Amino acid sequence: MSTRTPELDKKIDEWLTWDKNTSTLAAIKKLVNEENFSELSKVLLNRLSFGTAGLRGKMAAGYAAMNDLVIIQTGQGLLKYLEHCDKNLLVNNGIIIGYDGRYNSQRFAELTATIFLHSGYPVRLFSQMVPTPFVPFAVAKYKSAIGVMVTASHNPKEDNGYKVYGPNSSQIVSPVDKEIQKNILDNLVPLDTSWDTSVLKSSKLLTDPLKETLDDYLNVVKETIIPEHIKINEKAKILFTYTAMHGVGYKYVKEVFNVIGILMVPVEKQRDPHPDFPTVKFPNPEEGKSSLDLSFKTANENGSRVIIANDPDADRMAAAEKNENTGEWKVFSGNELGALLGWWCLYCFKTKYPKEPLENTYMLSSTVSSMILRSMSKKEGFNFIETLTGFKWMGNKTVELINQGKKVIFAFEEAIGYCCGTAVMDKDGVSAAFQLATLTSFLSQQGKTLTDKLQEIYNEYGYHVSLNSYFICHDGEKIKKIFERIRNFNGPNSYPSGILKEKYKISTIRDLTTGYDNSQTDNKAILPVSKSSQMITFNFTNGLVCTLRTSGTEPKIKYYTEMCAAPGDLNRTAIIATLKEMVDGVIEELLQPVENSLLLKAD
Template sequence: MNWKDTYQKWANFSELDVNLSEQLKQMVHSEKELEDAFYKQLSFGTGGMRGILGPGTNRMNVYTVRKAVEGLANYLEGNVAGYQSRGVAVSYDSRYMSKEFAIETAKVLAAHNIKTYIVETLRPTPLLSFAVRHLGAAAGVMITASHNPPEYNGFKVYNEDGGQLPLAQAEAVISKVNAVSNELTVAVENQTQIEKSGLLEWVGEEVDNAYLDKLKTISVRKADGQIKSDLNIVFTPLHGTAYHLVMLGLKQLGFTSVHVVEEQAVPDPEFSTVTSPNPEEHQAFTMAIEKGLKTDADILFGTDPDADRLGVAVKDGKGSYQVLSGNQLGTLMFDYLMRHTPVEKRNNGRLIKTIVTSEMGRAVASHYGVETIDTLTGFKFIGEKIKQFETTDELFLFGYEESYGYLIGDFVRDKDAVQAAMVACEMAQYWKKQGKTLLDALETLYEEHGFFIEQMDSLTLKGKDGAEQIQAIMKDIRANPIKQFGELNVVAVEDYKTSERTVIATSEVEAIELPKENVLKFILEKNSWVCLRPSGTEPKIKSYYGVCSQSKEESQALVKQLTGTMQSRINSSH
């Protein structure tokens, strides 16, 4: 079918959801809008699917969700033992239609006689990962679009280990989803009936309490003899899911001076007090900083809507607060944890980071005698490595990525802002006792290991045309690779699409032992690098930069050279 035929199929469907039918009628005079809604199936990728809410095969709605669940059910039938009785755990965030999509998931699974556990009210993504493991479920589903704009929602799938699907499993699920021929006619059961029959069970405090018990195990404060804390904290959940678990977690660790940004503690699908509910963007801290100044807080932290990302700001010595980058916070937390980890655990321990995460983590790991493992971008690859450690003598110590994702305890298999918030506060308390802020601690690490500076730029290109432009940029730079960034020559080019690393001086080609992905990385002189990749979850192409030198000024100058070269090239490629 072409998109017009698909549109007609929906428009003529007599049982079409009333709200979606009304929206379709409002779109009828905009051919471009209709084409974008129907020109393709909403992509179900390795991390699930994410899209704009509304009618159409390229939108998030009850029918595209049903299609995804139908594919998942068909996958479970042939691949996971005891899947019907073990069931599927489901959680959801504060977005429009999140709870409705969770219930639709249960209604489709019930048609396959598969039990569903749904949280009674919105809960974080990391709790969903934990719930899969705690309940022994066959799979998990999280309804979230993370920090995307309000018009988005999404559907993330987790395997029985509680991790996002590794590539082989994802491809198998994707094939089952794509095999569903008509999303409008997927069989569903009645909600009331499946609640009565036990095929839908609402999950309450049991999973929360089990998670909170595990949360205690990542604490090192008892070893320091610290039970009560004088740390002054400001917390904002940015209208999302983190409030309940974060507040209980802080209380049980002895943090009692917690000031919540009340206006942002209320779940709100519009995220009405921020431009974007993303702690990576400094504007998200505006209200937290205001409260921090009023309360003289030592540390401010914010979580994104599904509470898998954490941002932190600390006193800057100039009467305000500085937001730490994901690389800085990750390095600080890892250093803090290693200071409290016995040598015998460090010997077999592993730090896991992504290929676009700062090399400073590797330098700190080396200092403590810890090996670093690199993965592709995406926490699913870190979760997959943790699973592999169960069959080796390797010990997971810490995992992180530059985009504010961290994991300390492997009872969760995805990034966990609740865990990270606990460690960030403990760490701030530790350095406060030494008479230092986190910025002081960071400066010491720079002096010991070098002045690492990183930057990430992104270009948003929406819709069908935008997706084509992103592919054109990648194709052009592959065909005509950049040989010099500012004054720095390219030493090697890593193409993860072909899994090849080409050394420029010798033309020698080496294999990259990682899964294939549409990513280019340029290794430069002076411990510098540049990486280019299309986002897997947003209509963006992202550029990452990393440098290291003996002074902050030199590193800043190097970053400026790298960004100038790449931005100029991208602009000329589309």
């Protein structure tokens, strides 16, 4: 049978010849028998592209999805890339591979291990599901050539992903992703040995790093925490409610909490890994109260006033605190937790190293996150660096600073990602949980809550009030048109000058898609530019910072806004009112949600 499209005919023949997974092979055969050429074109003529986030997509048949054949092609390309760039490191120290609790995660991890073992390279494959941060931690521990974590983090249950860490234990950045993609495309033919997973039972090159990695991780926790703070944890006896959100976190957070004297009660229905995430609409604590209903119930039943939540691969952390007077729960935003953890990491650093000069000390956050660390740095004397969105940028910048003899004590992004210290060059929800729990105990000894401390931070460094959300849009062309309209708002190559009939004027604009930045004398952006994603930041004359951007892994248009008030401006009500008025104006005038049929985030 011919589709009358030579390229599609070729791809169908390829798939039917190459794929040895009975399920995905049957799915393509079914489409062929039904002569569903439109769907076949969609899944076979498009390819899931390897980027700095690795791979992430729906698990299904075809080159445009996550499946055995695509993973084998990716693993073969990754191996060839490593052989070209640092074969000695690969020979000596091999590769680290971990996986989460999603459907096919262990299978994809084992296929990757199989490819490297058959080629004669050492493989350290975790024998059980692990948090994502354990992979970069192990890469650093064993000085591995690369680390692979099979996870789609907090994406829907239908998805999976393939995340890659470089030999510096941070996520890869360009041009490494492009070089890996080239090697994948040059090695698409699956070797027979790539399917032969029997090597996992016989190879002496395969080892399990789980016990050593966990022991070392716990030792780092013991070395990090100030001994007096363990005593405070034990004395405070605060009961924390913990949810793993049907992910991998419970076992590991429990181990860490036992070491530092923290008590916790788990949300039983969400304690153990489950690939269907049956009790939540989205397995993402960043979604707010809608994802924490069972946590509130568990906490209320057990007299617990603080909730700590990890996402399914435990690299993110969320938290909520109960107001003892009203009974209401406050879910902290990512920026609020960043302020609390930033203050705490600075306090612990100064306590532990009182003679260490702060001019050699750094904190980092991404460009769409709160600028609270910048405000702290101006008063406290440490250095602050703003990076592009994503921990790949903060992780690699941290490595660069350490190589220069600098100290990095904290990094965060508003999407509930925190890196406390430098044991892991990525966000780590397990260490963030231990730090936040210890901060809670520390404050309780002073008769304070996390909310009290947050208020003190804003009183000292100025209110930083954020309003962040997103719209869902599955039409990529429509998203492109929205941003092109903004770039030609008042005619060709003319951005908006203000909102709400110029009531609020824009002072500077930075467009990291085109490289335009009129805050620079040459109008050229300093931060890296990427034409493959949309990102425009507006600075208003009254202190509002607003960034509009697309997501690299989800069909979303995100907006991030923050009003940075000066220290001493305590009229929070007026600040919030102005923020809401301006955000409404930005949304209606620039994004036009009604005209563009955008769906607002549901909570």
